[in-house]
Amino acid sequence: GAGVSQSPSNKVTEKGKDVELRCDPISGHTALYWYRQSLGQGLEFLIYFQGNSAPDKSGLPSDRFSAERTGGSVSTLTIQRTQQEDSAVYLCASSFRRTGDTDTQYFGPGTRLTVL
Amino acid sequence: DQQVKQNSPSLSVQEGRISILNCDYTNSMFDYFLWYKKYPAEGPTFLISISSIKDKNEDGRFTVFLNKSAKHLSLHIVPSQPGDSAVYFCAASASNQGGKLIFGQGTELSVKP
Numbered sequence: 001g002a003g004v005s006q007s008p009s010n011k012v013t014e015k016g017k018d019v020e021l022r023c024d025p026i027s028g029h030t031a032l033y034w035y036r037q038s039l040g041q042g043l044e045f046l047i048y049f050q051g052n053s054a055p056d057k058s059g060l061p062s063d064r065f066s067a068e069r070t071g072g073s074v075s076t077l078t079i080q081r082t083q084q085e086d087s088a089v090y091l092c093a094s095s096f097r098r099t100g101d102t103d104t105q106y107f108g109p110g111t112r113l114t115v116l
Numbered sequence: 117d118q119q120v121k122q123n124s125p126s127l128s129v130q131e132g133r134i135s136i137l138n139c140d141y142t143n144s145m146f147d148y149f150l151w152y153k154k155y156p157a158e159g160p161t162f163l164i165s166i167s168s169i170k171d172k173n174e175d176g177r178f179t180v181f182l183n184k185s186a187k188h189l190s191l192h193i194v195p196s197q198p199g200d201s202a203v204y205f206c207a208a209s210a211s212n213q214g215g216k217l218i219f220g221q222g223t224e225l226s227v228k229p
Contacts, residue, residue: 042205042220045217048215048216050215091160103148103215104150104162107159107160107162108159109157109158109159110158
């Protein structure tokens with residue numbers, strides 16, 4: 001079946017503009033995660049959605065970052081008033097995770113964001 | 117505070133030999149560990165995982181070993197193939213902390229023909 005998809009694959013924006021990144025998880029997966037990888041860095045957790053529970057936003061670096069997950073499926077990560085340090089690859093992952101369980105997360109190809 | 121560490125940024129191995137990638141962690145609440153492989157301009161691809169109730173898991177050429185007392189895990193690839201050349205990330209999660217993955221910095225493996 002189809003894997004996790006993300007759009008756009010590349011986004012170049014000017015400092016101060018808002019951007020929206022989209023993630024379509026694997027059908028039937030209940031959990032959805034956002035991570036980012038800055039140049040030369042490892043992957044950093046941003047936010048996590050599990051079913052209808054309140055999202056875990058503990059990894060969001062500032063209040064300029066927000067995310068939604070509509071209808072338990074598609075998710076949008078929004079970055080307001082982008083800064084150059086926001087430049088990174090933003091990765092989405094999904095899994096079958098049930099609360100209190102552990103499982104394997106499957107990643108999309110990522111969106112490369114460049115803030116000029 | 118880096119909870120998951122991969123101390124070797126790179127590793128070079130001859131084709132056919134064994135590749136050993138290492139990972140250390142500090143958080144004793146981690147109970148699930150994974151290895152991902154990543155090519156440039158692609159998302160990480162899941163390779164193999166291990167639960168904290170086990171000390172070894174094998175899948176074809178890939179074996180992951182977990183030493184809980186030392187808070188150390190390793191990925192063995194044998195025999196190594198040129199197509200294995202990529203960046204390998206170790207990741208850990210805690211089931212009581214939402215399952216979010218904490219990643220190491222990655223090790224770039226180069227397998228030479």
